[in-house]
Amino acid sequence: MNAILMALPGAEHFASHLRGHLGCDAGELLLHRFPDGETCPQMTPAVEGRDLILVGAMDRPDHKIMALYLSACVARELGARSVGLVAPYLPYMRQDAVFAPGQGVTARHFARLLSGCCDWMVTVDPHLHRFHSLSEIYTMRTEVVPAxxxxxxxxxxxxxxxxxxxxxxxxxxxxxxxxxxxxxxxxxxxxxxxxxxxxxxxxxxxxxxxxxxxxxxxxxxxxxxxxxxxxxxxxxxxxxxxxxxxxxxxxxxxxxxxxxxxxxxxxxxxxTVCHVSNDIGMSATLAQAVARMLA
Missing domain, CATH: 3.40.50.2020 (Rossmann fold)
Incomplete structure (x- = not known):
């Protein structure tokens, strides 16, 4: 498998299990924080011509989204053949309708953001209520892994x-x-x-x-x-x-x-979200979905 797997902050443990099932190379994602709070991703080894798998812990997502977006965009800039996202938990699925005046359907906007920087995504049981499938709002390839x-x-x-x-x-x-x-x-x-x-x-x-x-x-x-x-x-x-x-x-x-x-x-x-109650592993099943995306 000509793929490199890198973990976003907070997903290191899950990424290690996932890589063990995939047998792909491990990469390192460094997120340099400037004094003004801005972020600059740096990736090793080189991703040019290779498939990059980003693993993200997406609970409490707001402070993690920019790191994910910039990392995926930089990987494309550096010539990665494809950029995929493994998001065991997918946020921003609850606001799938307008529930009060002045609100919007934020699920659609978040989907547009991710679809614009990644080529594919696999996730576990997103909150699909008014949307019947992720393809209704995501334009990249997606696969839902059932728990x-x-x-x-x-x-x-x-x-x-x-x-x-x-x-x-x-x-x-x-x-x-x-x-x-x-x-x-x-x-x-x-x-x-x-x-x-x-x-x-x-x-x-x-x-x-x-x-x-x-x-x-x-x-x-x-x-x-x-x-x-x-x-x-x-x-x-x-x-x-x-x-x-x-x-x-x-x-x-x-x-x-x-x-x-x-x-x-x-x-x-x-x-899917790191917690003391975790006792049911999903990395093996997710690895199968990742392999299908890269086939």
Missing amino acids: APEISRWIAANVERPVLVGPDEESGQWVAQVAAGVGCPYTVLRKVRSGDREVAVSLPPADVLAGRTPVLVDDIVSTAHTMIAAVEQLKAAGCPPPVCVGVHALFADAAYAELEAAGAGRIVTCD
Whole structure:
């Protein structure tokens, strides 16, 4: 493979695992910060005529975007044959519509920025709600890697007699896929949100939960309030402490501690966002998608 892999700040650990699966060369990306706060990327070895794979940790993205943009543009200036982005977590997907006067669809603008500096991108389970695929807003080649198979394998290996619980209606189809991979039943709760941090969910059906260990599954865990509300309902139904599984471990502010305090038996996430709860690796599956992009 005539490719060089470089990690943007914060993605070094994930990039190391990814490179191990790809067998490509390791490069070094130096981001020189001038006294006025501007950034100048420097790459070694030379990228001319080679495929460059940039690996970015894109949670809390605003201070990382310029480094990514400039690095991709400089690589093209230096003659890289192609520039690809591995973004295990893809931000700016929630604002997929105008929700209040004076706002815009920032998902489209972020997509235009990345599509203008990269040739391709692979990511894990972006928040696709009003957009059905990334191709609706991204003009570069993209591939979405599902986390469901890896989550199913983890649950099957670590939880006895599981029953999967989706914390809200939006999680229904996704939770069904994970349950099918495990070969266990599932149920989906109904969510009622009265504010950014005020969430209630419906009571789970007792007959589905009887004699099983509940496993709450969601894609993005940010404030964790939906998952906390579901944990409280499961406790009220007399269930054992639930296992909480998330794909992207954003955990804003004290969300992780609050979920623990609510009574979660165990909290597990994929390693798309670096966090102490990471226990489900996605680098091997992402490496397969990268190989397809470079084929």
